Amino acid sequence: MPKNKKTEWQVGDPPISVVGDQFCNPYPMELMVKRKVINFSKDHYQVVDPSGNILLQIDGQAWGFNRRRVMRDPAGFIVLTMRQKGIRLKRKWEVHGGESKDKEDLLFTVQQSSAMSLKTSVDVFLAENSNIKKSSACDFHASGGYSNISFKVFKSDALIAGVGVTHKFTWGSYCKGKYNFRVSVNPEVDYAFIIALLVMVDDIENLC
Template identity: 45%
Template structure:
C-alpha cells in the first residue's frame, strides 16, 4: 500500500480549495467514459476511493462540465467561453457562471500549435498579461505537465488500452502542496480541446 512521505513546510498552491492540497505526492487515476449523450469522469486514489466526478452532455454547442466532490456536491462549473480558433474556458466555483464566482480562465496560447500549450489566468490577475500557470504537452498522447513559473507542479500521462471504445484512462501525479481538483479541471479542459 502507498505510504505518502510528508514533506514539511510545503508552500500551498490552492486554487479550488485548501482541502484539495496535501503535503505529499498525490497519485490519481482518472477514468473517462463517453456515451451517446453524455460523458462521465471518475477520479480515484490508489485505493480506488472516489474523490471527484465530472459530468456533462455530449451535445452542447459551447461545452459545459460540472465537477462534483466525493459526496456529489457541485464543486466547479467548467464552461467553454466562445467557439473560436483559440479556445477559451472559464472555471467558476459551484454551479453557474456568475462573474463573482470566477476562479480562473484557461486559453490556448496560440491558435495553431504543434504542441499543446495553455495559459491559466487566475481571477485575481486583472491585467492578464502574464499567465499564472502554464500547461505544456502533446496532442498525440494527451500527456502534459503543469508549471507555475518554471516550477513543475503536476504531470498527467494517458494510459492506452486497445479495444476500449469510448473509454480513456489517465495517471495524474500532483506534487506536494498543489490543489489536485485544479489539476483535474485542467485535464478536463485539455481533453475537451483535443477531442
C-alpha cells in the same frame, strides 16, 4: 510560461490552492482518471485514489458549442463548473465555484495558447488576473494531452503536476472515448484544479 530550466514543487513549498484548501495535501498524490463516453453528446470522468476510492467525478457535454462540465465531490456536491465561451479559434473556458456564473465566484480562466500548434497548450489566469487581453503573463501553463502521451502543469518554471497515459496510445481507443490517465500531483498542490485543467485540455484534443 515555462522556462528552459525546470524545477518541481516540493514538500515545504507554499500551498497552491485555487479551488479549495481541502484539495491540497502535504504529500505527493497518485490519482487515476478514467474517461468514458456515455452517449454521442455526453461523457464522464471519474477520479480515484490508489485504493479505488472515488475523489471526484466530472460530467458534461462532449460535443457542441458553449459546453458545460460539472465537477462533484464523492457526496455529489458540486465543486465547480467549467463553461466554454462561444465559438473561437483559440478555445476559452471560465471556471466558477459551485454552479455559479457570477463574476465574484470566478476561480480562473483558461485560454488555448495557440490554435495552430500540434501540441495542445493552455494559459491559465486566476480570477484577479482574468482579463486575458491586458494580462502580460499567465499564472499557470499546461501542455500535452492524450495523443501527446503526457500532460504537465507549471507555475512559472516549476512543475506542479504531471500526467501519463496508462496504456499505449491508439486512435481506436481514443475515438471510442475510453481511456485512462495516471495523474501525479506534487505536495501542497490543489488536485481539483489539476483535474479541471486535464479535462479542459482533453476536451480541446477530442476531435473524434
